Amino acid sequence: MQTTLDTIVAFEGKGLHTGAFASVVVRPAPADHGIVFRRTDVTDHADVSALWSNVIVSPLNTRIENAAGTKVSTIEHIMAALAGCGIHNALIEVSGPEVPILDGSAAEFVEGFMRAGVRTMSAPLRVIEVLKPVTVTVGGATATLTPADTLHIEFEIDFADRAIGHQEKHLNMSNGAFVRELCDSRTFCRSSDVDAMRAQGLALGGTLENAVVVDGAEVLSPGGLRHRDEAVRHKMLDALGDLYTAGAPILGRYTGQKAGHAVTNALLRALFDDPDAWGWAVADAATAARLPGAGIRWSDLPAVA
Numbered sequence: 001m002q003t004t005l006d007t008i009v010a011f012e013g014k015g016l017h018t019g020a021f022a023s024v025v026v027r028p029a030p031a032d033h034g035i036v037f038r039r040t041d042v043t044d045h046a047d048v049s050a051l052w053s054n055v056i057v058s059p060l061n062t063r064i065e066n067a068a069g070t071k072v073s074t075i076e077h078i079m080a081a082l083a084g085c086g087i088h089n090a091l092i093e094v095s096g097p098e099v100p101i102l103d104g105s106a107a108e109f110v111e112g113f114m115r116a117g118v119r120t121m122s123a124p125l126r127v128i129e130v131l132k133p134v135t136v137t138v139g140g141a142t143a144t145l146t147p148a149d150t151l152h153i154e155f156e157i158d159f160a161d162r163a164i165g166h167q168e169k170h171l172n173m174s175n176g177a178f179v180r181e182l183c184d185s186r187t188f189c190r191s192s193d194v195d196a197m198r199a200q201g202l203a204l205g206g207t208l209e210n211a212v213v214v215d216g217a218e219v220l221s222p223g224g225l226r227h228r229d230e231a232v233r234h235k236m237l238d239a240l241g242d243l244y245t246a247g248a249p250i251l252g253r254y255t256g257q258k259a260g261h262a263v264t265n266a267l268l269r270a271l272f273d274d275p276d277a278w279g280w281a282v283a284d285a286a287t288a289a290r291l292p293g294a295g296i297r298w299s300d301l302p303a304v305a
C-alpha cells in the first residue's frame with residue numbers, strides 16, 4: 001500500500017550552493033500524488049514534481065525545473081530520506097530556491113519523518129521492475145541497473161586525497177539499512193575544489209560544519225569522520241535520493257563507479273527510454289516488506305540525529 005506522512009514536519013537552514021536561507025514544510029499528500037516540491041516564494045507555476053524528466057544535469061547537486069522555469073535545487077538528501085523512510089506521497093513547500101543542507105547528511109530529515117510518523121493509505125503501491133541490464137558511461141564514470149527482487153546499491157569511488165582514497169560498499173536497502181548505515185553520512189569535497197566552486201557561484205553556504213572537507217590525508221572538518229568510509233556512504237545516499245526521481249521505488253541493483261547526480265539521471269533516462277528494460281508491478285506483501293523504509297525502528301537512527 002502507498003504511504004504518506006501522518007502530520008506536517010518542518011526544517012530550516014541555509015542552502016549549500018546558494019547560501020540562501022529557506023524553510024521547508026513537508027505535508028501529507030493524497031494517494032498517487034507522488035513527491036512534489038512547491039516554491040512558496042513564487043506566485044505562478046510554483047509546483048515542480050520530483051521526477052527524472054524534470055532534473056537539470058549538474059555535477060554537484062540535483063536540481064529540478066518545471067516547464068515554466070521554476071527551480072528547486074539540492075533535493076537529493078530529502079529525497080533519500082523520503083525513499084529510505086518509505087514515504088510515497090508528500091508536498092514539500094520550500095520558501096526559496098534551494099533545500100537547506102542542514103548538517104550535510106539526511107539524518108535530520110529522517111528523524112523528522114520518523115517523528116511525524118508514516119501513514120499507510122488504502123491505494124496499492126506500484127513499483128518499477130528492472131527487466132534487463134542498463135548501463136551508462138559518462139567520462140570515466142559508470143552506472144548500471146540490473147534486475148533484482150529489492151533495491152541494492154553498490155558503489156565504488158577513487159580519490160587521490162588519502163583521506164578518501166579507494167572505497168567500495170554494497171548494501172541491500174531492505175530492513176532499515178539506509179537509516180542505520182547511510183543517513184548520517186555527510187556531503188564531502190576537497191579543499192582545493194572550494195575556491196573553484198565559489199568562483200562559479202557555488203558552495204556559497206558551505207562550511208566545515210555542513211560538509212566534510214579534506215586536504216590530502218587530512219580531514220579539515222572538526223570532529224573528523226563519522227565513518228571511515230563516510231564518502232562512499234554519502235555517494236550511496238545520493239544515489240538512493242536520485243533514483244527516487246523515478247517516481248516510485250525501484251526493484252533492481254544499482255552499481256555506481258565514480259558516478260554522481262548527472263550519471264544517475266542519465267541512467268534513469270536510458271532505462272525509461274527502453275520499453276523492454278522496465279515495467280510497472282503492483283507490490284505484493286513480500287515485495288513491500290523488502291522495500292527501503294519497511295520496518296525501520298528508532299534504534300536504527302544514528303546518534304547524530
Ligand SMILES: [Zn+2]
Pocket residue numbers: 076077187234238
Ligand atoms: Zn549529497
